[in-house]
Amino acid sequence: MRVAIIGAGAAGLASARQAVGEGVECEVLEMAAELGGTWVYTDDVGKDRYGFPVYSAMYKGLRTNLPKEVMGYPDFPIPEQNKSYLTQAEILEFLNLYADHFNIRQFIRFNRMVAEIRPFEDKWQIKSIDKPTRNEIIDVYDAVMICNGHYNDPIIPKFPGEEKFKGKIGHSHQYRSPEPFKNQRILVVGAGPSGLDLALHMSSVAKYVVLSHHTKEAVNTEYPSNVSKKPDVLRIKDAEEVEFVDGSCCRFDTIFYCTGYKYNFPFLHESCGVTVDENHIQPLYKHMIHIERPSMCFIGIPFNVCAFQMFDLQARFFCKYLAGSMSLPTPCMMRMDTEKDMQNRWSKGYTKRQAHLMGPDQLSYYEDLAAAANTSPIAPVIVKLRDESVKRLYDDLLNFREDRYKIVNKETFVKYGFPIYSAMYKDLRTNLPKEVMNYPDFYFPEQERSYLTQPKVLDFLNQYADHFNLKRLIRFNRMVTDIRPFGDQWQIKSIDKPTKKEIVNIYDAVMVCNGHNNEPFIAKIPGEENFKGKISHSRQYRSPEEYTDQRVLIIGGGPSGLDIVYLISSVAQHVVLSHHSELATLSKFPSNVTKKPDVSQIKDNGEVEFIDNSCERFDAIMYCTGYKYNYPFLHDSCGVTVDNNWVKPFYKHMINIDRPTMCFIGIPTYVCAFQLCDLQARFFCKYLKGTMSLPSSEDMRMEMDKDMQNRWAKGYSKKKAHYMGPDQQDYYDDLATTANITPIPPVIVKLWHECLKRIFDDIQNFREDNYKIIDNENFIRI
DSSP: OEEEEEOOSHHHHHHHHHHHHTTOEEEEEOSSSSSOGGGOOOSOOSBOTTSOBOOOOOOTTOBOSSOHHHHSBTTBOOOOOSOSSOBHHHHHHHHHHHHHHTTOGGGEETTEEEEEEEEETTEEEEEEEETTTTEEEEEEESEEEEOOOSOSEEOOOOOTTGGGOOSEEEEGGGOOOSGGGTTOEEEEEOOSHHHHHHHHHHHTTSSEEEEEOOOTGGGGOOOOTTEEEEOOEEEEOSSSEEEETTSOEEEOSEEEEOOOEEOOOTTBOGGGOOEEETTEEESEETTTEESSSTTEEESSOOBSSOHHHHHHHHHHHHHHHHHTSSOOOOHHHHHHHHHHHHHHHHHTTOOGGGTTBOGGGHHHHHHHHHHHHTOOOOOHHHHHHHHHHHHHHHHOTTTGGGOEEEEOSSSOEEEEOSOOOOOOOTTOBOSSOHHHHSBTTBOOOOOSOSSOBHHHHHHHHHHHHHHTTOGGGOOTTEEEEEEEEETTEEEEEEEETTTTEEEEEEESOEEEOOOSOSEEOOOOOTTGGGOOSEEEEGGGOOOGGGGTTOEEEEEOOSHHHHHHHHHHTTTOSEEEEEOOOTTGGGOOOOTTEEEEOOEEEEOTTSOEEETTSOEEOOSEEEEOOOEEOOOTTBOGGGOOEEETTEEESEETTTEESSSTTEEESSOOBSSOHHHHHHHHHHHHHHHHHTSSOOOOHHHHHHHHHHHHHHHHHTTOOGGGTTBOGGGHHHHHHHHHHHHTOOOOOHHHHHHHHHHHHHHHHOTTTGGGOOEEEOSSSOEEEO
């Protein structure tokens, strides 16, 4: 059994995966140079470089209008990350991951334009053209799965007087970016998801946008102030003026139709017996199988569906039939089933254009397919979440993509409405020993090893909180949104996340302890737009599995960079560490890891070039380049600024000089973190209690200026304004002396330095070291 699959988009890939899984030989004919179908972005409109039609309707800056939790395949979900609505590039990356995971790429024939399909006895003859050579290729197959999508042939209504209009008239199929519409007056006709999205996109540059529609849902949607809504167009009056059915008129420079597409199969010979009547495709059993010639199947015809999940289910159904593990009814029975289905649709008032609409009926359709093929159904939660997200689109177009969801089980999902700032990844072990990570007055329980797992450290923090009875003081699920001065006090607005209620409180002082692993620092590499793989930051990293068999570039040779290189190398084909760290050059890695200098550029062909002029190709690039200090909740009136990670004006890297009842705990880097936080907190709380005084604002500023001049003299950049490293003991001693409190013992800092050196000397084995502190000056390695 040999099957031809037309198209290597999401439907074609699912079809190939299921065909191979059933032991059916397949060949995928893809007209583009890469897989992904409609998810491939191109600037081309009309014809491609070979003179063939461009069918892509993808536009720049697109983000999905369904969450990733709905868009994965049943046996291959989209990898977890801190958002639900992804970009076009991220979906394309996912489809490439899917193809590589199931080893599908080997079956795809790229740049093959199918010209004709016709019956050949009980098989199918397919003529295709190799686009670069224009050679015609004729093959015969036992079956054919048509997966060419239905965003090819735009529906463009004809308005009376259209010939009078002197501006541009186009369809969303041709839209690529909003820039050409700057300062224009634009009419968008049609308020489906694409119409709403394009109206929003173009409003960012247009003079104004009018959305003409008769969609009930769209009326509830809020838009930017330069977007207004009108009913249907009645006629075009002259070169600029358009009249609507309510008698109102507006002038426009551009008219854009967002009015959908016609199903179009120009390669089907009439002898195939398939007809399309106003988007009603006949004769199809269960909206997919050719009743008269059941070795032809159409994957992806139904719309308003959970697309990727449905493609997989339809492909499983048909491939089970091809493999002989299930039978189809007779043509007569299939025709009766189809007629009954269509009569039910007509009775609901559906038009021919809605012949394959699923929407509220999709779960029944999925369950019917699954039961007939004795295969796993699509989980009800997928449909529930799709329905919820579509409602959100129409209710809150401006913000719905900030929603985040999690599937709990087959029936239930939960919605997260707030950002997640965790940079913690699976299987993390500390890169400092527990002997350094103790608090001065509360130690980790004695145990066999020094380097602990994330759960062990979290357990320790809970023990610390319980020991000092701190949990009673914590207000969980409170998102701080605004801090500002209120007289000589502080007004803090926060949101109770479960109820979304705003709470306003007044405090005498505030200690900001929100950490600084929130906003990734990502340097822009020249030519980055040429890279077709995945680009991410270590903050998004959770586990190495998604990099299986990939060529991965890690940028940054700090401890996180080294650690992630080591973890990913366990599954990756090859890992390159790009860095300029003298310490990182000492590190020894597994044999599939190499080191390179800084990246120079990403070339036009997608290769990464380094400053030594060497070049390599990669599937993924991950930045391990640190974070920006970020305080989105601080109002400008707080007087705190962040200049390339130099936070000021701070006395001793912690106290707001102009408003000293505000303190920032944990700003310095390359420190003994838990010990530092405890020492800074003791310092500030002595001031709050009145048992120590601070210098005048002028003296504090003079001390800050002197400290910073010393740092600049050492060659520190603003990014290292709060770097301690070799100077940390002096910083700790200064704080302790000023506040007359117990200092951090020198042995803690000595052990910190020893461990940092061990990371760079032996990244593969340093966590097997164990230490014991003997006294305030000495430790031993055991």
